[in-house]
Amino acid sequence: MYEIESRASSGSARARLEFKAFTGTFDLYAGEIVVFAGASAGALKTVKKGASERLDTPGAWERAGDDGGSTLDLFKQEKWGRVLFRVEARTSGTLVLRVGLVWESEDEPPPVEALVPLRVPPGGIWPGRESVKNWRAYVHGWQCWSPTGALKAERPGNQLLLCFLPRRLKSMLWNPTTPVSSKRGKFESEWFTALADTCARDSVVVGFTGVTQASSRMSVRLGRKPEQSKLEAIALFDGKRPTPGEVMWSEPLAFVPGDLTSANFERYAEMLALEQGVSEVRRTPAGWCSWYNYFNKVTADDVLENLEMLNGAQCKKGSDPFLHDGELAKIGIDVVQIDDGYSPAIGDWLETNESFSAGMETVAQKIAAKGKIPGIWVAPFTVTRKSRIFKEHKDWVQRDRKGKPVLAGFNPVWKGRFYGLDLTNPEVLDWLREVFGTLARYGYRFFKLDFMAGGFLEGKRHDSTLTRAEAGRRALAAIRESVGKDAYIMAAGGPVLLGIGILDSQRVSSDVAHYWREAYQPFLRERVSLGVRNSLRNTLPRAFLSGRVFDGDPDCLMARSTGTKLTGTERRTLASVIAVFGGSFMLSDDLSKWGDEGFSLVAKSLPHAHGLPICPDLWEREIPRFLVSKMNDPAGEYRLALAINWSAKRRDMRVSLRELGLEDGRWHACEFWSGQYLREVTEDVSLPGIEPHGCALLRFTKASESARLIGSNINLSQGAAELVAFERTAAGVSLSLRSPIKCEAVLTLSLPGAAEIKVTAVSGTTVRVEKLMTAIYKVKFDIDGEERLEVSKSGAS
Known part of the structure; x- marks a missing residue:
């Protein structure tokens, strides 16, 4: 033996x-x-x-x-x-x-x-x-x-x-x-x-x-x-x-x-x-995507109007006050990505339809001229019968043993069937290099690849010495080589693990939609079709991959309050999952539809903090309720946690530290949406009255004898995104914070040993202090950009 x-x-x-x-x-x-x-x-x-x-x-x-x-x-x-x-x-x-x-x-x-x-x-x-x-x-x-x-x-x-x-x-x-x-x-x-x-x-x-x-x-x-x-x-x-x-x-x-x-x-x-040689996960920049508002009816004008709004221009379609003073330019959207709708047919990526009559190079140049990263959607392994590629290169299409094209799927948006390319064919690789090399020369530096499964069909391949995995990796490597190492590549609709080491970001969920779920989904036990509910239920079980293998993509945030069936509660839940997940961040709205509520939600979501998420109750429930991410701010490590009420009824929840995967000890708990300090927790925390499809978003900070920020209303991360500096001084604490927009900041601080505190803002703005309990203080002040606070302690608690 x-x-x-x-x-x-x-x-x-x-x-x-x-x-x-x-x-x-x-x-x-x-x-x-x-x-x-x-x-x-x-x-x-x-x-x-x-x-x-x-x-x-x-x-x-x-x-x-x-x-x-x-x-x-x-x-x-x-x-x-x-x-x-x-x-x-x-x-x-x-x-x-x-x-x-x-x-x-x-x-x-x-x-x-x-x-x-x-x-x-x-x-x-x-x-x-x-x-x-x-x-x-x-x-x-x-x-x-x-x-x-x-x-x-x-x-x-x-x-x-x-x-x-x-x-x-x-x-x-x-x-x-x-x-x-x-x-x-x-x-x-x-x-x-x-x-x-x-x-x-x-x-x-x-x-x-x-x-x-x-x-x-x-x-x-x-x-x-x-x-x-x-x-x-x-x-x-x-x-x-x-x-x-x-x-x-x-x-x-x-x-x-x-x-x-x-x-x-x-x-x-x-x-x-x-x-797979991934020593460090490359994070993708925050972006805007055209899909979930315009779908394949998008026009160049739609893209450019949203680009102008992202750069602070006044909205032409409405009169929401936040669009008048340039605040949209401050929220930190770096990528403007054009989704499906620019090509005359699926497969003809270097041609445009009448909605983009000036050509894709012109659009890329206009996006870049505004200081944004041009992004484009491509389904590189997929074609429809209407495409010139299908008609002129039928030998490129994956075929079965009888020589017939293998069906890759049906898409009502494309009005019919679609097919996959044989990735073992060297002519297909040459064409991929031509397509992506050309788009890169146009100026596109962010590529969203979709419907990737079309390249992995069964059938008789041009080169039988290659496995489907080898052929797929070779095709992805050709795309990466063509666009360059500095370009960002995000993928969806294909084998989840196949692109590790080549792709930057990988979708982990099904598609979101402008509704929570369809009525038939629960009755058919259906977890595939569109909807925020189904999307989140795929995101949680795959959470452990994000930040460790690739930058996980939980799909887009939709913040608009018009043209949607999502309630405000459901939009907050979607934003909260994206925040705790800590992977990629994309918006998909007509920005003129936001209004104050939508803009406020996005402003609290950006800058987007990256974390290392887990789903701690994966084994306890077939539909997990919790998502927890390890986060860091300048003062140290903490946990950002989410508890979801999947029910259509308001529900009281009680969450234990064990369920969240937190080690034994004392933890300060603050809930974001209510703004409440939930006291020092040693066993469990009570979360009363969580709305239907709502959530609690909690920061857990290990209690110690050192001063810490333990809660904030500026950003959903409650520290990782907004806390710029935190220095413990002989007198107390000096901390710097940043907000992309003007707002009232509310911080919760743990200051052991302080019977009373005095807080001064370097800018001279008024600071209001409320003592919640021994050594726990709530600090309120107006912030516009960056602010530094000097906190001095007095007496002994």
Whole structure:
């Protein structure tokens, strides 16, 4: 027997693998607990479409070399060559598994369907446990529109999917090579999954950390009993043939045990980023997008009118006072992005329709002349029959085995079907370079890529030596090369993890809309179609990826109070989620429709603070209620937390520190929308009367003997965006704050040891002080731009 162990850091269980050479099976441990027993690794060859068989055979394995304990290499001799198995011990109690093969026979290598680094047999998941009643499976969707979440073992495999979607439209929402089952507990999860036992209070994340070679998935079966439960980690190679004499490795697979916190999800994200060369996530600038107000009816005049308003010009359509004194120019929108609607057909990206008759270069120049970053929407892998590209280059379109174009989906906005391009065709890559190189020369520096799934359809490819993942990465690399390293690239509507290391921002949610939900959505258990409700329900379970792997995009904020069905409460909830999520930030309104309420909401949202979010109740509820982000201001670290009332009725909520993932201790709690200081919290906090579809937005600051800002009404971040400087002095505190617009600032300060305080504004503005309780003070003053306050303490509290 061979053994390898990853020593644990504080708060995490050590991971260990024991390999039985005679049988070729292994057990995976978290500490002394067996997580997976009797597991194996192997390879599958394609026999015919939809059918495969094992390349490896049962038998004894041998060790190949010894590097001193951090890597375990084994091999098994086959008639045709060797099967390889490698395990690496990583830091923080994690292991990485790989399986590979070397074809050494004179016969032609077979098409490889998949390499399987982990195959857990029935009964091998947490062996010895009596019931699956409290087991959960995290199911991750193929693309941003695909629902994601943690499900109970008794749920059907298609719980998160549209049950009535025709098979031919499957590729719009999920991986066309992934089977979908309605059977109880039969789940398919893209790239990674996680299992939890809420009774034993442990969990494990199992996921591929490589995305460059294979479109990988996790197949989970949670039966009615533990003896019927099994798991497979499958790296799909789409029938690619190995090169004789060379090692063909699977993508690396991480084994990350943990508890019911999000810690092992976070570690997995860090391992994913490391494997793809992401040392630091590049944040995208805040922007304005035309889509959710103008849709594909946008005109150049619409874009330029909003551009003028963003630069302080008076609105021509209304007389809202905030538009008269240039305050819109102060809110900090850097990008002006034109969405769908400028091209004559989907695919003809270098041509324009009559709404943009002057051409896209002219629009880009006008945006840049106003000091903004020109942005443009492109669906680079998608075409419609009406496009010149489809008509003149039919051989570029992905086709099935019979030579017919493969349907990528149906879009009523485009009035019909659309198709995907074959990304293995070198002419398609040349065309992509031409399109994006030209747009870059026009001056566009922000690119929103959409409907990306069209490039990953099933079918007969021009170059069968490339997997779909390899072809997709190569196409994205060609786009990046064409636009340059300094350009920003955001993607949506395609494989969520495939662009890591190439893209800057990745959408994690389905589309928002100007309404909360459609009436049919709850009855059909439908989590795919448009609406703020569905969008937020995808954002929360994917939160741990943002800031660690890419800049997560939760879609756009709509602040307008006209031309919308969203209530003011629902708009505040959307803005709050975007604030706590701390990823990218985009607005999508006709700015003339804002009014004072809309402008105030946006002004409190900007500048946009970036954070590291988690969903702390992911395992506790199938529809999570909480989102928490780690934030920093100049005085130190704090937590920004959100509690959502999904109900259509007003609801009292009570939230414990444990539910939010906060460590034990004393925490100051301030709620943004009510402006209330909720006292020092040691166990839980009461949140009475949260409105239907409303939320509480809370700052939690660890109580200490040091002075701290513990609440603010200037920005939704309550510190990270508006607090510029915070210095503890012999007399008290000196702090500087910034607001993009003129407003009344209300700060809550914790000043231990101060019986009374005196606050002076350097500008001379009047400052009003209210003592809330011992050492807790509320400070009010008018701010316009930047202000510095000098706080002096007197007496002993």
